[in-house]
Amino acid sequence: MKRQWLASPYIVWMVIFIVVPMLLILFYSITEQTEDGLQLTAEHFRRFIDPIYINVLIRSLALALACTAICLLLGYPMAAILASREYSRKKIMYMLIVLPMWMNFLLRTYAWLTLLERNGVINTVLSILGLPSLDILYTNEAVVLGMVYNFLPFMILPIYSVLSKIDRSVIEAAQDLGGNNITVFRRVVFPLSLPGVISGITMVFMPAVTTFVISRLLGGGQFTLIGNLIEQQFLSSGDWGFGSALSVIMMLMILISMGIMNKYEQENGGGALW
Amino acid sequence: MRFLKKTYVFLIFAFLYAPILVLIVFSFNESKSRANWEGFTLKWYYELFKDRHIMSALYYTLLIAVLSSAIATLIGIIASIGIFHMKKVPQGVVLNLNYIPILNPDIVTGISLMVLFIFMKMNLGFVTMLLAHITFNIPYVILSILPKLKQMNKHLYEAALDLGATPAEAFRKVILPEIMPGVITGFLLAFTLSLDDFVISFFTTGSGVTNLSIVIFGMARRGISPKINALSTLMFVSVLILLIIVNIRMSKDNPERRARIERSKENSRYLPDIGHDI
Numbered sequence: 001m002k003r004q005w006l007a008s009p010y011i012v013w014m015v016i017f018i019v020v021p022m023l024l025i026l027f028y029s030i031t032e033q034t035e036d037g038l039q040l041t042a043e044h045f046r047r048f049i050d051p052i053y054i055n056v057l058i059r060s061l062a063l064a065l066a067c068t069a070i071c072l073l074l075g076y077p078m079a080a081i082l083a084s085r086e087y088s089r090k091k092i093m094y095m096l097i098v099l100p101m102w103m104n105f106l107l108r109t110y111a112w113l114t115l116l117e118r119n120g121v122i123n124t125v126l127s128i129l130g131l132p133s134l135d136i137l138y139t140n141e142a143v144v145l146g147m148v149y150n151f152l153p154f155m156i157l158p159i160y161s162v163l164s165k166i167d168r169s170v171i172e173a174a175q176d177l178g179g180n181n182i183t184v185f186r187r188v189v190f191p192l193s194l195p196g197v198i199s200g201i202t203m204v205f206m207p208a209v210t211t212f213v214i215s216r217l218l219g220g221g222q223f224t225l226i227g228n229l230i231e232q233q234f235l236s237s238g239d240w241g242f243g244s245a246l247s248v249i250m251m252l253m254i255l256i257s258m259g260i261m262n263k264y265e266q267e268n269g270g271g272a273l274w
Numbered sequence: 275m276r277f278l279k280k281t282y283v284f285l286i287f288a289f290l291y292a293p294i295l296v297l298i299v300f301s302f303n304e305s306k307s308r309a310n311w312e313g314f315t316l317k318w319y320y321e322l323f324k325d326r327h328i329m330s331a332l333y334y335t336l337l338i339a340v341l342s343s344a345i346a347t348l349i350g351i352i353a354s355i356g357i358f359h360m361k362k363v364p365q366g367v368v369l370n371l372n373y374i375p376i377l378n379p380d381i382v383t384g385i386s387l388m389v390l391f392i393f394m395k396m397n398l399g400f401v402t403m404l405l406a407h408i409t410f411n412i413p414y415v416i417l418s419i420l421p422k423l424k425q426m427n428k429h430l431y432e433a434a435l436d437l438g439a440t441p442a443e444a445f446r447k448v449i450l451p452e453i454m455p456g457v458i459t460g461f462l463l464a465f466t467l468s469l470d471d472f473v474i475s476f477f478t479t480g481s482g483v484t485n486l487s488i489v490i491f492g493m494a495r496r497g498i499s500p501k502i503n504a505l506s507t508l509m510f511v512s513v514l515i516l517l518i519i520v521n522i523r524m525s526k527d528n529p530e531r532r533a534r535i536e537r538s539k540e541n542s543r544y545l546p547d548i549g550h551d552i
Contacts, residue, residue, distance in 0.1 A: 007356025007368060010349055010412065014371050017409040021386030022374070024393060078286050081279050093283075095517060100290050102513040103297075106472055106490045107506050110498055111293030114300065119310075121296060149289065210379030213472060217494055227381050234385055234477070244389075247382045254377060 029244035044245035053229070057249075060226040063140060064209035067147035068155075071204045072197070074148070075155035079196075082156070083163035094160075097153050109146050109217050116142060116218075138219060146214040154203040162196030163189075202261050206254060226250060294510065301503035318504040325501055328489060332505065334400070335469060335485040342407035343464035349408070350415030350460055355449070357416065358423045372417070375410045383410060384477035391478065398480030406478040407471065411464035418460035422453040 032041040047053070082093050100108065115121045116137045123133045136142045166189065174184045212227030219225075224232075226246065233243025301319070305312035322328060357368055375383055387409065391402045430452070434444035450457075472487035479488065490502060 003359040004356050004361070004364075006352050007360060010353035010356070010416075011368060013349065013409070013412070014368075017387065017390070017405065018371055018374050021390040024389045025382070025386045028389065074286065077282060081283055091521075095521070096287060097290070099514070099517070100294060101470075102466070103294055103506055103510050104487060104490060105470060106487050106494070107297060107498070107502065108293045110490065110494055111296045114296050115292060149293070152286075152290070206377075206379070210381055212381060213491070227379070230381055230385065234388070240389070243385065247385055250379055251382055254379060258377065 025244045025247050027244075028240045029248045032241060041241075044241045045249075047242055048245060048249065056224055056226055056229055059140075059224075060209055063144055063147065063215075063225065064205055066144050067151065067208045068201055068205045070144065070148050071152050071155040072201065075152055075200065076159055076197070079156045079159035079163055082160050083166075090164075094157075097156055101153060105150055106213060106217070109150065109214055112142070112146055112149065112218060113137065116145075140219070142218040143215050143225075146218040147208045147211065150214065151204040151208055154207075155200040158199040158203065159193060159196040162193050166192050198261055198264065202258070205257065209253070210250060297503050298507045298510070301500055301507045303500060306500065307497070318500040319508075322501045322504045325499075328486075328501060328505065331484050331486045331489040334403075334483055335487075338400075338404055338407055338475075338485065339465050339468040342404055342411050342468045343461050346408050346411035346415050346464045347457060347461045350412050350419060351450075351453070351457060353412070354416050354419040354423060354453075358420060372413045374413075376413050376417075380471075380473035381477075384474040387474070388477040398478060400479075400483045403475055403479040403483060403485075406474050407468045410471075410474060411468060414463045414467065415457075415460035418463060419453050419456040422456035426452045 029044055030040055030042070031038050032043060082090060113120075116134070117123070118133070118135060118137070120137075123135075126133055136145070170192070171184060171188060174188045179187065210227050212225060212231050215225045215228055226249075230243050230246045230250070233239045233246065302314050302316070303311055304315045304317075357365055357372075360368065384406070387402075387406045388398070391398055391405075396402055426449070430448050431444050434448045435441065439447065470487070471485075472491060475485050476488055476491065479485070484492075486502075486505075490498060493499060493502065
């Protein structure tokens with residue numbers, strides 16, 4: 001028996017549970033049930049051009065970009081510090097970053113309500129210190145905070161993993177050749193860490209742009225992101241056509257950003273995401 | 275500089291652990307509300323085990339996690355060997371299809387599966403949720419096993435056959451031990467993903483079958499019961515103890531095995547970093 005046939009059960013599985021569902025979504029996004037039966041239509045996609053929905057898209061992209069930028073700014077130094085430490089502590093630090101992910105993410109996000117509330121933990125501490133109170137719950141800021149909180153480890157870990165593999169002698173050579181710390185970082189360390197930065201950006205941006213849970217919990221429902229919009233179409237308004245069209249748009253967005261990342265990665269040589 | 279670094283690391287960890295600390299502290303709070311502290315109690319831990327709703331959600335969460343990761347690992351092992359021996363072009367097609375559930379936003383995966391189940395006139399419930407979990411678990415298992423197969427000496431299997439082993443024996447005694455680290459990584463990854471999943475379960479379940487994430491999401495509007503805090507404290511502590519035990523055992527192990535585990539981590543470093551540190 002040829003061994004490649006061992007893949008056939010999974011291929012059948014993939015066709016049923018991966019390919020057919022995608023095709024169904026595509027089918028619903030371009031058809032419409034009318035009195036004369038099923039008809040092809042571009043109506044669902046045309047509806048999306050409405051300023052209301054375009055604004056939803058822009059808001060989703062803007063919040064996800066803000067989250068990615070903050071994660072990069074916070075995560076890079078953290079990864080660099082972790083990569084510079086000695087072995088035994090490193091292992092503990094790595095575990096400490098992974099550990100929170102073992103707790104249900106809904107619950108961890110929900111806990112931010114307790115922290116951020118008007119009479120919550122943070123404001124109590126601030127008022128004891130005599131500082132002005134922080135009132136960001138149910139705003140864009142709270143949603144971005146929730147995203148950063150959930151996705152920061154996905155930025156730190158890939159950058160850390162690349163940084164800890166950089167050959168020390170390359171850095172020493174750059175220093176011997178007269179580069180000061182800033183030059184060495186800018187010309188040697190940072191370019192070498194780019195593959196990690198790029199997979200970090202991908203792993204943060206993608207889930208951030210498609211989330212509907214974080215915005216639902218911390219945005220208090222008034223801040224609709226594209227994820228919430230899709231959920232609404234399927235679960236409350238029952239508009240599968242429009243919901244499918246939105247899903248197709250979301251998939252295209254992910255594909256395009258993957259394409260850009262891949263192209264960039266190839267130009268920079270190596271460190272493929274997968 | 276050293277002080278600055280330490281402060282920075284401390285602040286980041288404070289940020290990552292503050293909500294967890296709050297959850298744990300409030301599981302011992304006498305008051306039902308999460309706003310104020312009214313004294314220490316263990317009653318939520320006691321009442322947790324009497325709550326039918328939460329216990330049934332816990333049961334389904336664990337059952338689905340165990341079943342889906344076991345089935346996904348089984349299908350994944352067989353499929354990986356098949357994919358590994360495929361010709362280049364069909365192999366590329368299969369691998370690209372395999373990436374779809376990983377790259378697709380959870381919400382799209384969940385909705386497309388829901389549409390499929392409704393289209394096939396299946397009742398949304400335990401079976402559909404299990405099928406959905408197996409579907410998003412298999413790709414991670416395959417991506418953990420394939421690098422192991424690539425590292426393996428190609429002639430080992432043939433050598434085993436030449437020495438008189440049946441294909442089944444050769445698989446069990448030669449291939450399986452070689453790919454075992456990948457299998458374990460894949461299984462753990464699948465188990466954790468299934469345990470923590472909300473979005474896909476949310477769209478593919480129905481008729482009273484819920485997992486913990488769905489219960490928590492449902493409660494979030496009215497306020498989450500401290501019983502859930504108690505449950506997650508228990509789960510968190512068990513994971514912590516498990517990790518500590520594994521780590522102590524690993525540091526006692528011989529260096530060769532440790533090097534092998536390091537290498538297997540290496541291969542999976544671009545998978546979401548959830549389970550593979552074990």
